[in-house]
Amino acid sequence: MTQNSRHCSALLLSILFALSGFKGEAPVDAQGRGKLTGIVTHVADGDTLDITSNGQAYTIRLDGIDAPERGQAFGQQARQHLRVLAFSQPATALVQDRDRYGRTVARVIVAGRDLSEEMVKAGLAWHFVRYSSDRRLAALEQEARQQRRGLWADRSAVPPWQYRSNRSAASQLPTQPRSPAASLSAGPYHGNVSSRVYHAAGCRDYNCRNCTQVFSSRRDAEAAGYRPHNTCVIAHR
Numbered sequence: 001m002t003q004n005s006r007h008c009s010a011l012l013l014s015i016l017f018a019l020s021g022f023k024g025e026a027p028v029d030a031q032g033r034g035k036l037t038g039i040v041t042h043v044a045d046g047d048t049l050d051i052t053s054n055g056q057a058y059t060i061r062l063d064g065i066d067a068p069e070r071g072q073a074f075g076q077q078a079r080q081h082l083r084v085l086a087f088s089q090p091a092t093a094l095v096q097d098r099d100r101y102g103r104t105v106a107r108v109i110v111a112g113r114d115l116s117e118e119m120v121k122a123g124l125a126w127h128f129v130r131y132s133s134d135r136r137l138a139a140l141e142q143e144a145r146q147q148r149r150g151l152w153a154d155r156s157a158v159p160p161w162q163y164r165s166n167r168s169a170a171s172q173l174p175t176q177p178r179s180p181a182a183s184l185s186a187g188p189y190h191g192n193v194s195s196r197v198y199h200a201a202g203c204r205d206y207n208c209r210n211c212t213q214v215f216s217s218r219r220d221a222e223a224a225g226y227r228p229h230n231t232c233v234i235a236h237r
Contacts, residue, residue: 198215
């Protein structure tokens, strides 16, 4: 068996273990530190991935950053960028801590690159200052802001911790019944940059891969040359 064949076989085995759903906790010392090496077998979002080592999958939260939630603008782009950087690649996780959900928090190195730094540099994650005082991450965020990379192209970008807080607060409010027509007409609207179709919040494709253009109103979307989805955006009456 050639070296490439052995590598492919090992990678396939790691993926099969990961897909089985078997997950564990990364080994740590008394100070909550440790080191883990393996293959990146799953990318959940812009700051969370799985590393499979010796047949066991570990869920890793990237240290020092907070990426847009998958329901937010740029959430899908953040996940895709991290996937391009890391998926199926050998990785080393330098374990820092565990978060309140029990996930391993680590700086992950792939091909000599720190994934936390790469995500902030690309403008697809915030420096998570509540839990990190890393000067390098702070400088990279400032640079991305100045260059208006990624999410910084949107001057009204909402930090994910604020998004989560707003969503939690909204879930505590008494709900008012709304008609299906009203729910499918609600903004903001997401425009598909490929098809030039815009979708309301109730649309199935609201967060599609190419739905990266955000409009506050239908008028703005149509002024930009987008047309409403023919079934999920209620026509003007």
